[in-house]
Amino acid sequence: MEDSISRRIGITTAIIITLFSILSVVSADYDSGFNSNVQRFTRNITLKQGSLRGIVVRTRLRGGYVPVEQYLGIPYAAPPVGHLRFMPPQASPYWKGDKFADNFGPVCPQDLPDTANMEPNRKEYFRRLKQEYLTNESEDCLYLNIYGPYQGMYVGVVVTVYMRM
Known part of the structure; x- marks a missing residue:
């Protein structure tokens, strides 16, 4: 006994x-042991259109690095192409499964000024702008980029341990 x-x-x-x-x-x-070059996916966010996951990145803020949630390239309206061109925005289409919001959406087409007669510094600025930011232009450019403080993966999770002897 x-x-x-x-x-x-x-x-x-x-x-x-x-x-x-x-x-x-x-x-x-x-975040412990977090490598600043590594991006991680956030928790799932449920929208009317479907489920969304962003990325967590380290951002320099107030003298240190803090984790920030980024949700990039979220469509907020139907693409304004074809019969929707020059029409009021329509609701964003639905999607199935998780949409990974980890890349910027296309930028709206830009008509940059002629750089032939510009001073060298201004010319260099426009060259960098076109090379770095205007490589993916499209009329389908109605996308949001949302940034927020890191909320963690276990927000609202309750763990209960029950033992009966």
Whole structure:
């Protein structure tokens, strides 16, 4: 009888230690050991159009680096092409599954000035602008980029441990 109680206490202790070990790993700071070059996906956000996942990046803010959630290239209206060109915006189409919002959407077409007679600094500015930001132009350019503070993967998660002896 005493042997059975000792064994039961030993098993219970092992289970408790295991559960606390798992709980400490699960609830550990999601950012510890974060490499600034690595991007991670955020939790799922449910919109009327479907499910959305952004990325978490490190951003320099107030003298340090903080994690920021980015949701890039989110369509906020139907593409204004074809019969929708020059018409009021229509609702954004729905999508199935997770939409990974990890890339910028196309930029609206730009008509840059003629650089032939510009001073060198201004000419260089427009060259960089075109090379870095205006490589993906399209009339389908109605996209949002949303930035917000990092909320973590386990927001609102409740963990309950119940043991019956």
